[in-house]
Each structure stands twice: as structure tokens, then as C-alpha cells.
Amino acid sequence: MKRLGRQTWQFENRPRIIGRAAVVGPDEGKGPLSSDFDYIYDNLEIGEKTWEKAERKLLEQASQLALINANITKEELHFFVGGDLMNQIISSSFSARKLGVPYLGVFGACSTSMETLALASMIVDSGAGDYVLAGTVSHNCTVEKQFRYPTEYGSQKPPYAQYTVTGSGCSVVSRTGDGPVVTKATIGRIMDLGIKDPFNMGSAMAPAAADTLISHFRDTGLEPGYYDLIVTGDLASVGLPITKELLQKEGLPMEQTVFNDCGLMIYDREKQPYVVAGGSGCGCSATVTYGHILNRMQKGELKRVLVVATGALLSPLSYQQGETIPCIAHAVAIEKEG
Amino acid sequence: MPAQSASGSEKKSSSLSMDEKEYKKVAKKHEPPRPILKNCLKAFLVGGTVCLIGQAIQEAFMAGFDMTSKEASNPTVAVLILISVILTCLGVYDKMAQWAGAGTAVPVTGFANSMCSAALEHRAEGLVLGVGANMFKLAGSVIVFGVVAAFIVGIVYAFLGFGGGHL
Amino acid sequence: MQFLWAFIVGGLICVVGQLLMDGVKLTPAHTMSTLVVAGAVADALGLYDPLVKFAGAGASVPITSFGNSLVHGALTELEKEGWIGVITGIFDLTAAGISSAIIFSFLAALVVRPKG
Numbered sequence: 001m002k003r004l005g006r007q008t009w010q011f012e013n014r015p016r017i018i019g020r021a022a023v024v025g026p027d028e029g030k031g032p033l034s035s036d037f038d039y040i041y042d043n044l045e046i047g048e049k050t051w052e053k054a055e056r057k058l059l060e061q062a063s064q065l066a067l068i069n070a071n072i073t074k075e076e077l078h079f080f081v082g083g084d085l086m087n088q089i090i091s092s093s094f095s096a097r098k099l100g101v102p103y104l105g106v107f108g109a110c111s112t113s114m115e116t117l118a119l120a121s122m123i124v125d126s127g128a129g130d131y132v133l134a135g136t137v138s139h140n141c142t143v144e145k146q147f148r149y150p151t152e153y154g155s156q157k158p159p160y161a162q163y164t165v166t167g168s169g170c171s172v173v174s175r176t177g178d179g180p181v182v183t184k185a186t187i188g189r190i191m192d193l194g195i196k197d198p199f200n201m202g203s204a205m206a207p208a209a210a211d212t213l214i215s216h217f218r219d220t221g222l223e224p225g226y227y228d229l230i231v232t233g234d235l236a237s238v239g240l241p242i243t244k245e246l247l248q249k250e251g252l253p254m255e256q257t258v259f260n261d262c263g264l265m266i267y268d269r270e271k272q273p274y275v276v277a278g279g280s281g282c283g284c285s286a287t288v289t290y291g292h293i294l295n296r297m298q299k300g301e302l303k304r305v306l307v308v309a310t311g312a313l314l315s316p317l318s319y320q321q322g323e324t325i326p327c328i329a330h331a332v333a334i335e336k337e338g
Numbered sequence: 339m340p341a342q343s344a345s346g347s348e349k350k351s352s353s354l355s356m357d358e359k360e361y362k363k364v365a366k367k368h369e370p371p372r373p374i375l376k377n378c379l380k381a382f383l384v385g386g387t388v389c390l391i392g393q394a395i396q397e398a399f400m401a402g403f404d405m406t407s408k409e410a411s412n413p414t415v416a417v418l419i420l421i422s423v424i425l426t427c428l429g430v431y432d433k434m435a436q437w438a439g440a441g442t443a444v445p446v447t448g449f450a451n452s453m454c455s456a457a458l459e460h461r462a463e464g465l466v467l468g469v470g471a472n473m474f475k476l477a478g479s480v481i482v483f484g485v486v487a488a489f490i491v492g493i494v495y496a497f498l499g500f501g502g503g504h505l
Numbered sequence: 506m507q508f509l510w511a512f513i514v515g516g517l518i519c520v521v522g523q524l525l526m527d528g529v530k531l532t533p534a535h536t537m538s539t540l541v542v543a544g545a546v547a548d549a550l551g552l553y554d555p556l557v558k559f560a561g562a563g564a565s566v567p568i569t570s571f572g573n574s575l576v577h578g579a580l581t582e583l584e585k586e587g588w589i590g591v592i593t594g595i596f597d598l599t600a601a602g603i604s605s606a607i608i609f610s611f612l613a614a615l616v617v618r619p620k621g
Binding site: 050218242 | 353358362369377427431438440443455456
Binding site: 372374377378381382383384385386387388389390391392393394395396407411412413414415416418419420423426427428429439440441443444445446448449450452453454455456457458459460461465469473476477479480481482483484485487488489491492493494495496 | 507508511512513514515516517518519520521522523524525526527528533534535536537538540541542544545546548549561562563565566567568569570571572575576578579580583588590591592595596598599601602603605606607609610611613614615617618619620621
């Protein structure tokens, strides 16, 4: 592999996504992308006693389905790179226990989907592993409980609040086999422009998305028109327009392509007004990418896609102590061969 | 590293040329405004209705059990708390509150909901460390500040020699 | 007649809370704490009791009346027992509310699970 510019990896040995799966909860199953998901649960408990156990089950199931889709067993898997929003990323660690595969746990908040995919691709591209699983998960109730309020608490959400996706997305990366190729990854840097409100994630994360996009196109020398579709992870209805404005100010011609956001794609904000500004969470970009976007690629509707997953790296404590919200965005380019 | 730069070399390392002050203006521009007037109207209607229900319950106790209004206020509060706990358990309180805002949060029903929701949520961590330790997660500040305020008032009264009679 | 005033006064106190949450952008916890202290101060100035007489549940149901009851308890004991009464009397009138909230919430947690 090669480094382009300051922060972009180019994968010369063409690691490809040979298997993938997206498993979601009831609200995502009611959204416009429902037919692209591999399994939809009709309740949030998923047959478990606690929300945390339910989140774990989502990731376990998605990883199993991804392995089946890739036609390999967990014994053939070399590494699992995973992460989630829970304290000490317990959902990923406890799922890794079940897989029994050498495990690298990462924390990127909602940018975890692309962080894990980038790392998995790097491991495969360098020859350090033949089959690597990348996965992440989020659950609406575990996130509300940990970061905000108990789920039955009656607080009124502001019009820019987002709704955490209940879902898990996993992919198996390998050099052998068929599947869309991961060609490049731009690793983001922390951006913090002073936003403090933890309900206003879109505003906090927009600069990170803009910074990574600018870096990606600067490092690769490409133009936005190279990609058929560029999506951000979960900027939603407030963050996406801000990012568009920032990029316009910096002179990046995003109008050359379709620029959308997974948080806006996964729900129908008119039929599902409780999502307010749109979706968020690790599962948001993961399920939309591994479900919907790769399906469209398989059908031939998309050839080259850039997914920019965005994450807000705050903790419940940092907010209480009056800190601002540092954010990050990782971009991964996925291209269909031929 | 943050986008705002002190030296030229730091500026080169950041792709965005905007600084914190400028960005906050952009963010504010895109922030959808809260529908304050609509929310106040909804809060007024629901809050008024909750108090109306409270009044009805109080009068029922006064008539049925031959209590004075002072004596009836305790059982009235208890009944309202019970109603709030039941609605929280049914999973409807939070949906009502999204619409009503302060209308459900400000009456004592909001206090009960904050305790009940915390208790339900933390049952997963057991009765002692979960329910017991977390029940006052949200309501604790109300009690602490109320007690401290009452203490200060009492001390001031004692100092000024009012001796307990109100102004 | 008191029903009408209960509705209006109760509604107005909630509007104050809504303005604190939307206008001043306080969190619910900050808002409720502010209202409780406001109720305590109002009672200290002798303003809350007349409001309760006038508006009934419109003044006794909002969280402000919690502050009112705490001050009442403190001052009543101050009169009876002197200085120590400020501490011993605080929870006298609010015990019913706090106790019932604890008991009902605990019982609920034994049998009910959150719905999400």
C-alpha cells in the first residue's frame, strides 16, 4: 500500500468486500431503505433482558450473516476490528468473545464504520491478514441511557436532535474472492470548532466532514465528480447544509456529484417525525453502506462511492464539565471493478 | 488539533480556513429555531390541565374525607405521582412530554416521571446498585437545591429575628 | 371559580418553565432547580401562600410548591424549636411527595421494563 499526501492510504493490492450484512431494528425497518437490510427486528428488546444485551445480539447476528455471505467460517477469519458507542466498547468486545477471533477494538463514535473498514482494508492489503471482519453497532436505547436520559423520561427534544439508529453493519474484507474494491481511505483528524450542545451533533461534526473531504481530494488529486455518490455518516438535516456551505467556501465543487447523508437516507422524516433531524449512531453509516449502497453497487447503479463517516468524540462527563465536542471523520472509497 | 491557528505552520495543517468565531455564526444560521411560541402555548394548555386535574382530586378528597385544603394537598400530590408513575410505566409519558414540554415537566408529575424512568431504566443493574443508586439521578438536583434554598431562607429569618412567622 | 384560576396560574407557571428551557436554553434539571428555588424565595417573601389560597392546585401542583413546602417546614420548626428547627423541619411537609415517588417508582421497577 501507499500513502497519498498527508493522510490518505491507497490500497494497491485491491482488498475487496467479499461479504457483508446489515441488521436493523423496527424504526429502520419502517424507513425507505427497509428492503436493503438483511434482517429487521420488530421490537427493540430483541428477546434480551437489557438494552445492552440487545445491542450485542445485533452485532453478533450481523457478523454471522456477513461470514455466511462471504462464504467463510469464523475459523478462517484472521482478525476482527470492531467498535461501538458503549463505555469501554463492551458490545464489540463481548461479541468478539463469541467469535473467538483476534480482536482490535477501536473507538470512533459514529465514524467507527469507516474507521474499522479502513483498518481492515489496510491489514488485508499489507498481507498481514487474509480475511478480516470489520463491524460496528448502535442501539437507540443504550445510547439514550448512557449519553442522555432514561428512555421513559419526558424531556422535549430540540428541533435539531437526532435519533440513534438501532442496527449493526459488518463486512468481510479479503484479497481473494468477488466484491467491490476498497481503493483508498482518508484518515481524519480531530476538528473542534467550539460547539458544546450534545443535542446538536450535526453542527459539531460538520467541520470534521468538510476537513476530511478537502484532505481526501487534496491528497488524491481527484475531483468530487470522480465518485457517483458521496455520503456522510450522520450529519442529518442540520449538519449536511453546514458542510455544503463550508465546502463551497473552500471551493470544492461538490455539485459535480450526488452528495447525501446516511442519517437522512435511513428514515422518512415526514412519516417518522420522532427522528427529528435524522439518524445518527455507529449503525447509521454502517447499515446504509453495507445494506443499501453496496446493493446499488451490485445492481450496477453505482460504480464509485466515497463514504465519510462522522463521529462526535464526547463523553457524558466531558459535557457535564463544560467541554466542547471534538469530532472526526474517516473517508473510505469503494469502487466496483470493471 | 483545533482549526484556529496561532502560527502559520499550524494554519497549513488545517484544511478549513474558518476559525471558531466564524464557524459559530455559520452553525447558528443553520440551527432550526425552537418554536418558542407554539411550545409555550402547548405548555400552558397541558400544564393548566394537569393542575385542573389536581384541583379536582383535591376537591374530591375534601368532600369525600372531610379534609381542609391543607390536609388534602398531601394525598392529592400522592395521587398525581401515582398517575405519573403509571403513565411512565405504560411508555406514554415520554411521548406526551415531547408534545407538552414544560406542561408535563413542571408539575409534580415531572418529578415523579424523572424518578420512575430512572428506576425502570436501571433495573438492569440490579435493585441496589441500579434502582437504588440511580433513582435520584434527575430529581436529585431539585431536592438538593430546594433544601439548600429553604435552609438559607430559614437562617436569614432566624438572623433577622422573625422567629418563624411569615412576612 | 378556583378551577379557572387553577388552570390559568398552573399554565402560566409552566410557561415560565418552557421559556427557561427554550429561551434561556436550560436543561430540564436546571429549569426545575430554578423553579424550586423560585418557589422557596417566593414563600420567603410571603407571596406563595396567598397564591395557593387564590389558585389552589394551580399553585400547589407545580414544582414551585415543593420549594414553598420546604421553606414552610423550616420556618414552622424554627418557630417551635428555635435555630435547630431550620434543619429538622425542612422535610416535614414534603415527606409525602418524596416518599410516594420513591415507593411507587421502586414498586414499578420490580415489575415493569422500559419500553424505549
